[in-house]
Amino acid sequence: MIHKTTLIPFLLILLLGFTSSKPPFIETSQALADPKASDTSRPNVILIMADDLGWGDVGFHGHTYIKTPYLDQMVANGAKFNRFYAAGPVCSPTRGSVLTGRNHNRFGVRSANNGHLREQEITLAELFRSKGYDTAHFGKWHLGTLFEDFSGKGPKRKPEENFMTPSMAGFDYWFSTEFSIATYNPYIRDKQHAHSNYWLNEGDKRVLFVENGDPVDELKGCSSEMVMDKVLPFIETSVKKQNPFFTVVWFHAPHTPVIGHPKYMEELYSDRPDYEQHYFSVITALDAQVGRLREKLSDLGIADDTMICFTSDNGPEGNPDVRDRSRGSTAGLRGRKRSLYEGGIRVPSVIEWPNGITPGTVIETPAVTSDYFPTFSSLLSEKLPDRPIDGVNLLDILNGEKTERNRPIGFYFNPHKQRVLIDDRYKLVHNLGKNRPSSDNSELPSLEFELYDIIEDPYETNNIIAEYSEIAESMKTKLRDFVDSCENSFNRNDY
Secondary structure, three states: OOOHHHOOOOOOOEOOOOOOOOOOOOEOOOOEOOOOOOOOOOOEEEEEEEOOOOOOOOHHHOOOOOOOHHHHHHHHHOEEEOOEEOOOOOHHHHHHHHHHOOOHHHHOOOOOOOOOOOOOOOOHHHHHHHOOOEEEEEEEOOOOEOEOOEOOOOHHHOOOOOEOOHHHHOOOEEEEEOOOOOOEOOOOOOOOOOOOHHHHHHOOHHHOOEEOOEEOOOOOOEHHHHHHHHHHHHHHHHHHHOOOEEEEEEOOOOOOOOOOOHHHHHHOOOOOOHHHHHHHHHHHHHHHHHHHHHHHHHHOOOHHHEEEEEEEOOOOOOOOOOOOOOOOOOOOOOOOOOOOOHHHHEOOEEEEOOOOOOOOEEEOOOEEHHHHHHHHHHHOOOOOOOOOEOOOOOHHHHOOOOOOOOOOEEEEEHHHOEEEEEOOOEEEEEEOOOOOOOOOOOOOOOOOEEEEEOOOOOOOOOOOOOOOHHHHHHHHHHHHHHHHHHHHHHOOOOO
8 A cells, every 4th residue: 555655745735626528437637736846755667568468367366387476576565456457458559548548549549550649649758757757668669650651560551640659759768669579589580470571571670679760780589688678777877867767668478479488488388388388488588577677676776666567458369279379368257359358458467666555455446557647647746638538546546545446447449349338346348230249258149238247247247237227328328428528539629
């Protein structure tokens, strides 16, 4: 739990009373602190995200084989969320929600490799930079093209129209890739390692790591280690300057191409089938880099005053019945990546902050990646932008003063015609069209409207919409309002 003495002192709380036509479950402002309040206890903030890591793919959720000792240590030393959601069932939408606190449709990203983070959006990097923080992005970007005249996805990606680099979103430094790359030896040019024909056929390095706009020469080994090799010097430099830092670390693992880490394949998983060795080892390799980060923070004497947030961008890729390297686990939750059932959006999440969170804290309240923005805005005593913000401030939930969210989470995945509303207990699922999303539970049909008690039925096996019609009707109204509000934002009416 967060101790009140560790938070930025609030000298004056202003309650902003106003009338808004926006849906009541969307925040547009909150209690503010005097901007002259002391900033001497500003924590460093590191946001870590895995790529396609399933709910069941970590040791602290009981995976039988995958070893994640450093993430497990974070859980023991911090707060674990048992109902944490990615704002979208694919990567780009969730990543934008982290930076803006808004549903992905609002800022023009319908799905992966679609649209870009609009320049009119206000990002966490811009917020932290305005408070004197050094800011940096490392790893997978996926919120726009990194070159105005090129995309590794080809001309259909419309690079000139969708040009948006981390520096354009408020990051002082960036070492990033436009999209996913192989988890080991990504600079090898063969079909197994290449995630773009521009690399396979032409050797165009712009599809791999780009550092502040310049393609990076060949690197060897683990992609997670390549990312951390850049993170640690950035942190060291900020510490030498005595500047706080905001760092986004978006690993590529365990997204395809899944190329196993030889060390962990041999030492930990040699008794498993080849396809499992590859998948399991890249997660352990990611975990090892988290351990390396935590050790560096300790060596620099800043671990206690650094907040590390870890999560995933969506549920696992692949079909668990097919023997390929996409071996992600939902731990029995229904659905996978691209689905708004729990397996597609419920993801592992932990926050470690020794100066602010009681070790071993467990949060049962639902939370979502959009909550980062309002939480850090509150921590920095900053007013929320005057536009719909879909996240909520989690500080009172982290410190135990609140146990309910009291405002639902909306999901709107247009390509697959899925819409969902989740409150503290119930989940309304709205599937449109003939091609409704499949689930891991093939015997369960996807109906147009479904209602689940997520506390009693996290696996979404018992549709209770007939018995709880009044709750369903109320949630339908809120869901319609949410979708209408998102469409209004998509049409650029927020700016």
